[in-house]
Amino acid sequence: MPAASAAAGPGERERESEFESEFDRDTALTLKEPGVYxxxxxxxxxxxxxxNGGYLTAMLGRALAGTLPHPHPFTVTAHFLTATRPGPAVIRTSVARTGTTLSTGSASLHQTDEHGRETERIRLLGTYGDLTRLSDSVRTSAKPPVLPPPEQCVPVADAPDGALPGDLTMLDRLAARLDxxxxxxxxxxxxxxxxxxxWFALADGRELDPLALLLVGDALPPTAFDLGLAGGxxxxxxxxxxxxxxxxxxxxxxxxSTRNLAGGFLEEDAEIWDSADRLVAQSRQLARAPRG
Amino acid sequence: MPAASAAAGPGERERESEFESEFDRDTALTLKEPGVYxxxxxxxxxxxxxxNGGYLTAMLGRALAGTLPHPHPFTVTAHFLTATRPGPAVIRTSVARTGTTLSTGSASLHQTDEHGRETERIRLLGTYGDLTRLSDSVRTSAKPPVLPPPEQCVPVADAPDGALPGDLTMLDRLAARLDxxxxxxxxxxxxxxxxxxxWFALADGRELDPLALLLVGDALPPTAFDLGLAGGxxxxxxxxxxxxxxxxxxxxxxxxSTRNLAGGFLEEDAEIWDSADRLVAQSRQLARAPRG
Known part of the structure; x- marks a missing residue:
């Protein structure tokens, strides 16, 4: 927000420049050699x-943004191979093509497993562009979801004990309120x-940008819970x-929403709408259904 | 269909074994070295x-099926980099992980361009499994599309002159009839x-299988035409x-269907339902909108 920064006093500017969001801190990368982070x-x-898979996708998405000449993910697909663990990782990127308006590349996240072997955790393929250069034309027939205002929605962190199983650490980072x-x-x-x-925002107030949108589509409780398969x-x-x-x-x-729970698998379709009523992202994932 | 084959006379068996569909002939691969076709x-x-991008996706999908230990594409994503031309191509595959129930890998299609340089045309990432081993449980809330019977639908090849622009060669291979x-x-x-x-089938009667389903989601006229952007x-x-x-x-x-035509891009969501009323495939593509 350059306009706001310019208008702010020196103290405020300093605070702004010192602010590092949890999301940016936890997706930060160090370039080791060209294309390797x-x-x-x-x-x-x-x-x-x-x-969380959305957080990891955003991390790999940041690596690919660093390698490709275009800044914004237009379409990104991540396949989850083995369980990523907290700790050090290496992300290797590979450029498939750089064009005038779009560029495409791959990224893979690797960790050392308990036997000391390097193991691939995630492989991602994405095409990037520059969202600021798109035309303003919008002909969206989809309608934004009808939701009560945030104050009438339920903070995810308020779920009763046991409603969400296991480790809930991530919830502290999200200002998510459910219909x-x-x-x-x-x-x-x-x-x-x-x-x-x-409703979704980051708890520390960091505004959402294209990289953070890669997190959002995988950050709410799974539709499987609403299908009666809670707990897994x-x-x-x-x-x-x-x-x-x-x-x-x-x-x-x-x-x-999920339309097809079958054979032990389900898809999850997410639509993300911003405060200006723009459909800013559409995501889909294929997941294994919990045993319920 | 082993039962039918066993019941058939020798002549019929011979005809069956001689039949090679256009789809199988045109996606056939020759293994050059491990993982390279x-x-x-x-x-x-x-x-x-x-x-057609669906045809090319099926070809790369076949290569990955040859490299991975599982036969069926569960989820496959192709990014189209440069225009693939009829003629020779090399497909290189790379295994990311092989597991008990799922395996993941990449495939890239390369051709020699007009300057004699090898150029990557398509990069694909897919996870494969065995559809015959899935549970029979089905809880699909989606409903099949309501369509008139095929005889009351319009063969794609009957489109008036000029309604479909350019090269229409593919239409001869499709028995597609539109609502x-x-x-x-x-x-x-x-x-x-x-x-x-x-309705969709292959014109030569070859039954659809998981590889052919990779074609189907990209084989009907684009929704952009129904949005009034015909001709491009x-x-x-x-x-x-x-x-x-x-x-x-x-x-x-x-x-x-397309729900979001904006900024010069649109998504196309396809649902594919079989004769037993099963939702057998869901596809989505991101495409550039024609200028209309």
């Missing part, structure tokens, strides 16, 4: 029994529709996000 | 001004809804398909 996976984004109509599962009364809706882990196999516009400041509204 | 991109799947309610664009009267629905090419940037079940024999029903 050292990363430190934070334990602060653990949820249930794993490090009361989609939290019945927390009280043992899932709707069965496979829908979760809510819903491991993501693959997670694709299309970032379609720069989000306006403020919290976003997120609507997640 | 020679391919011959056919001109028979050209449409408008390019080789009359979604073909107004061919007569200059697009509905503006961004929907295309129809809609280049796919990225195309992801989840194959969720083995399709039953017979034609499938396909419903494609």
């Amino acid at each position: 050292h990363a430190e996976v934070s334990g602060g984004w653990s949820i249930v029994s794993a490090v 009361p109509d989609t939290v019945g599962w927390a009280l043992g009364r899932p709707s069965g529709r496979g829908e979760v809706r809510g 882990w819903v491991p993501t196999i693959e997670y694709t996000t299309h970032v379609r516009a720069l989000p306006a400041p403020g919290p976003v509204r997120v609507a997640i | 020679h391919a011959e991109v056919s001109g028979g799947w050209s449409i408008v001004s390019a080789v 009359p309610d979604t073909v107004g664009w061919a007569l200059g009267r697009p509905s503006g809804r961004g929907e295309v629905r129809g 090419w809609v280049p796919t940037i990225e195309y992801t398909t989840h194959v969720r079940a083995l399709p039953a024999p017979g034609p499938v029903r396909v419903a494609i």
